[in-house]
Amino acid sequence: MERIAVLGGGSWATALVKVLSENKADVSWWIRNQEDVQHLQQFGHNPRYLSGVRFDLNHVKPSTNLQETLAGADWVILAVPAAFVQTALKDLPLDAFKGKTLVSAVKGMIPRENLLITEYLEQKYHVPAEQQCVIAGPCHAEEVALEKQSYLTIGSLNLERAEQFCELLRNRYVKANPLDDIDGIEYCAVMKNIIALACGIAHGLNYGDNFQAVMVSNSMEEIERFLDALMPLHRDLTGSAYLGDLLVTAYSQFSRNRTFGNMIGRGYTVKSAQFEMNMVAEGYYAVQSIYEINKRLQVDMPITTAVYNILYEKISPAVEIEILKDKFK
Numbered sequence: 001m002e003r004i005a006v007l008g009g010g011s012w013a014t015a016l017v018k019v020l021s022e023n024k025a026d027v028s029w030w031i032r033n034q035e036d037v038q039h040l041q042q043f044g045h046n047p048r049y050l051s052g053v054r055f056d057l058n059h060v061k062p063s064t065n066l067q068e069t070l071a072g073a074d075w076v077i078l079a080v081p082a083a084f085v086q087t088a089l090k091d092l093p094l095d096a097f098k099g100k101t102l103v104s105a106v107k108g109m110i111p112r113e114n115l116l117i118t119e120y121l122e123q124k125y126h127v128p129a130e131q132q133c134v135i136a137g138p139c140h141a142e143e144v145a146l147e148k149q150s151y152l153t154i155g156s157l158n159l160e161r162a163e164q165f166c167e168l169l170r171n172r173y174v175k176a177n178p179l180d181d182i183d184g185i186e187y188c189a190v191m192k193n194i195i196a197l198a199c200g201i202a203h204g205l206n207y208g209d210n211f212q213a214v215m216v217s218n219s220m221e222e223i224e225r226f227l228d229a230l231m232p233l234h235r236d237l238t239g240s241a242y243l244g245d246l247l248v249t250a251y252s253q254f255s256r257n258r259t260f261g262n263m264i265g266r267g268y269t270v271k272s273a274q275f276e277m278n279m280v281a282e283g284y285y286a287v288q289s290i291y292e293i294n295k296r297l298q299v300d301m302p303i304t305t306a307v308y309n310i311l312y313e314k315i316s317p318a319v320e321i322e323i324l325k326d327k328f329k
């Protein structure tokens with residue numbers, strides 16, 4: 001019996017706990033909010049996110065105590081939005097993850113430090129790269145919760161470990177495959193959120209599907225240029241962990257980033273759009289990190305620059321999309 005700790009109380013953590021616990025793993029589940037934990041213990045569902053999912057409390061142990069949650073776990077899945085990872089882990093000793101395999105389900109970067117989650121865990125908590133995995137692929141939590149067919153890619157330098165984790169996830173509606181381009185898929189997952197934001201902004205400004213299709217195809221070239229400059233490797237970006245994840249975020253009704261961008265395009269301020277959403281759009285934070293990293297790389301990244309200018313320099317979305325129009329082919 002595998003013992004798995006899942007950290008985070010949002011939609012993705014909830015969907016992952018469902019999949020893992022229904023596969024009969026023992027899941028200890030850290031949620032920061034005491035009321036949510038009590039509700040889960042009493043009624044067997046998360047009151048805030050995906051509340052239709054019922055948990056078998058024989059296999060799922062919710063708690064607000066992080067150290068207790070980690071104790072005895074072989075696997076630790078981090079599913080807290082990137083902007084809150086440092087705060088969530090702040091009381092842990094630096095050897096808290098010793099001997100455990102860390103799995104990042106986060107699709108974002110540590111703000112200001114501009115680090116991938118795996119880089120942060122390695123630098124701060126000394127978790128070796130070989131003991132880390134990332135969960136990638138087009139996987140909206142809402143659809144996983146509805147048991148709609150989904151595909152996950154588990155990235156790791158340690159393919160044996162990745163395959164073991166795939167096995168914990170596989171079921172009737174989840175297929176999982178290992179891949180060794182862990183940094184590539186982690187960066188791609190960060191950047192697709194920025195592109196989805198741009199798609200939402202354009203939609204909010206009344207641009208149509210024709211324009212969005214051109215935005216998405218141009219964005220693949222932008223992502224490829226960035227990855228080639230940062231970590232050259234022959235990778236097939238048409239794979240589902242890259243293009244697939246971008247497409248689901250750019251087009252789906254469930255996308256947080258597209259929804260957030262749409263509000264910005266319609267004239268909401270960043271604060272009011274964030275206030276309106278009960279969920280976190282990672283792209284808002286990610287664009288600042290990628291923009292900062294690119295100051296060094298100097299890659300041509302028109303979409304990232306446009307989103308950064310809109311969100312952080314308060315330049316009008318209409319002006320920035322107009323500039324993009326002339327750059328696209």
Ligand SMILES: NC(=O)c1ccc[n+]([C@@H]2O[C@H](COP(=O)([O-])OP(=O)(O)OC[C@H]3O[C@@H](n4cnc5c(N)ncnc54)[C@H](O)[C@@H]3O)[C@@H](O)[C@H]2O)c1
Pocket residue numbers: 008009010011012013032049079080081082084087105106107108139140141142256278279280281282
């Ligand atoms: N939702 C998905 O479909 C999905 C799929 C794959 C990956 N992810 C990734 O999973 C990670 C978690 O996102 P999510 O979609 O589950 O979250 P969510 O948007 O559903 O919920 C927001 C989460 O943020 C937490 N939060 C909000 N304010 C906070 C604060 N001040 N301090 C600490 N925590 C706070 C909430 O408790 C909640 O857990 C993100 O990196 C996301 O990119 C999400």
Ligand SMILES: O=P(O)(O)OC[C@H](O)CO
Pocket residue numbers: 107137138139140193196245248249250252254255256257258281
């Ligand atoms: O589509 P979003 O913006 O909700 O992001 C969620 C996941 O990253 C989809 O794979």
